[in-house]
Amino acid sequence: MTTPLPIVDVREQMPNYEAYKDWQRPGEVLGIAVHHSATADKTTGEPVGDAFTFFEYQVNGRGWVHGGYNYVIPADGTIQYALDEKIAAYHAGFKDPTDSLGLEQGQYWNNHYLAVCLSGWFSDDRTWQDEAGVHPIPNRYTHPTPAQWESLLALLRHLMAKYNIPPENVRAHRELTGNATQCPGLNLDPVRLRELLRQSPPAPPPTAAEPSPGEHVLLVPDTADYLTAALGYIWKFRPDVSFAPQTAAGRWRYVTAAGDVPADLLAEYRRRGAIRVEHIPGDAETVRRQLDARVAQNRPFLDGEGEPFTRYTVQPGDTLSKIALRFYGQAQLWTRIFEANRDILTDPARIEVGQVLKIPPPPAD
Ligand SMILES: [Zn+2]
Structure with a gap:
């Protein structure tokens, strides 16, 4: 028995959708890359943002064609389906024009790994910067929320089953060759994540039949x-x-x-x-x-x-x-x-x- 995933389909609501909706990834889905958005409230440290704000920023702020994550999981554990699985991701590419690493000129991860992004910033001692200097962000909310974590595991299990992806191909962004990043935050341990994915999902609590009023x-x-x-x-x-x-x-x-x-x-x-x-x-x-x-x-x-x-x-x-x-x-x-x-x-x-x-x-x- 599986619980239905709390997926909300927002693909068509993303900026510039018409421009890329017919794109196709070159090749098969072979794995999943887990990201965080590295967005935290400066004062409280709370995770901020969702598919709408991230895609808006990537498309209208940075000039990308789309936002580059197939799924976004905001702090409340909603799973936003933002970019069709048939479309290659962004975020995990690197420059390798001579293909010295044999990784499709640095596009292998984007071409073959679905991108799942959690809203938030999962490292300690975060900072932000303005003209006046560098400022600390309080060390709070430095881990995914329980709802996010639960949704992440459920979504990963679903995608692993759908594409026959082995646990070792579920990776933190920073584990992808050629990528120099702390993403998805040093507090998100991909080894632990894969351990959980190797275990069978926890059985739902037994639901004894309970009478309705009048029964x-x-x-x-x-x-x-x-x-x-x-x-x-x-x-x-x-x-x-x-x-x-x-x-x-x-x-x-x-x-x-x-x-x-x-x-x-x-x-x-x-x-x-x-x-x-x-x-x-x-x-x-x-x-x-x-x-x-x-x-x-x-x-x-x-x-x-x-x-x-x-x-x-x-x-x-x-x-x-x-x-x-x-x-x-x-x-x-x-x-x-x-x-x-x-x-x-x-x-x-x-x-x-x-x-x-x-x-x-x-x-x-
Ligand atoms: Zn990332």
């Missing part, structure tokens, strides 16, 4: 002590509250049942469409502890194995077969319950009254 009911015994025990949970997660478990089936997709609720009633909820049924048996004090634990974890339900399940407290006279018969209508499905509870059961013949078992959903037909 979740808390069933509590109609006594003051249970209701008091549930107040923190009710305040936090805003479930509907019902004192009538026997009429709840079919009305809610998420069911939290507190206190003494018959197992066949729990099974009935699931048969009639509930996708998550959680039973918290016990007296009011037990229920309070269980519900408050969920409040503390900021989760309305305990973690399962990624699938919703019913929790069932073993009653006197129960066997796994009887429980399977009750929940699934088939005694031989006891193995399904046994397998789901291997963490607490070692012998299917031995279950104990009061044990809380996870009951997986019935097998799909």
Whole structure:
């Protein structure tokens, strides 16, 4: 699963766009060059600028045909698609008229490396200059913002996959032969960057299904002590509250049942469409502890194995077969319950009254 990239296409809004829009890079994309803009607020050190200001400066200030970066990532982590990937970059060329380095007369990096620029200036002890002299810029904002960094990694991964670019061909501007520069700033470590790119992307946090308003009911015994025990949970997660478990089936997709609720009633909820049924048996004090634990974890339900399940407290006279018969209508499905509870059961013949078992959903037909 991949998160969509926060890309904003600004290509056609760049100055002079009509003049170069049909250009084609000579040859293939083989790598990616990472730049910074070396633009920081003189007073605060904050990153300044975006594709619009950079391209404006390059085109109208310096007379270039275009701004030379395929992508610009401003401080907020937006990814601005500024120059079509089919068009060669600027910024990484050098003078080599006799092609002494064999690098396409100094244009190899521009011809074959996409250019990605982060707004900001990622070195310490930066300065700016005017007629009065050289002035320091405070040593703040000397690293990419977290949003920029995250977007950079995501964009690089996307481009690496698209063009089959190996991590070693993702390079800092200053690593490109023939280029004498500190770009993208001495605080941006390309070795570390490539290390991260060699690792698989971090898995997104598991998103447990969460009920929408009106989908979740808390069933509590109609006594003051249970209701008091549930107040923190009710305040936090805003479930509907019902004192009538026997009429709840079919009305809610998420069911939290507190206190003494018959197992066949729990099974009935699931048969009639509930996708998550959680039973918290016990007296009011037990229920309070269980519900408050969920409040503390900021989760309305305990973690399962990624699938919703019913929790069932073993009653006197129960066997796994009887429980399977009750929940699934088939005694031989006891193995399904046994397998789901291997963490607490070692012998299917031995279950104990009061044990809380996870009951997986019935097998799909
Ligand atoms: Zn650069």
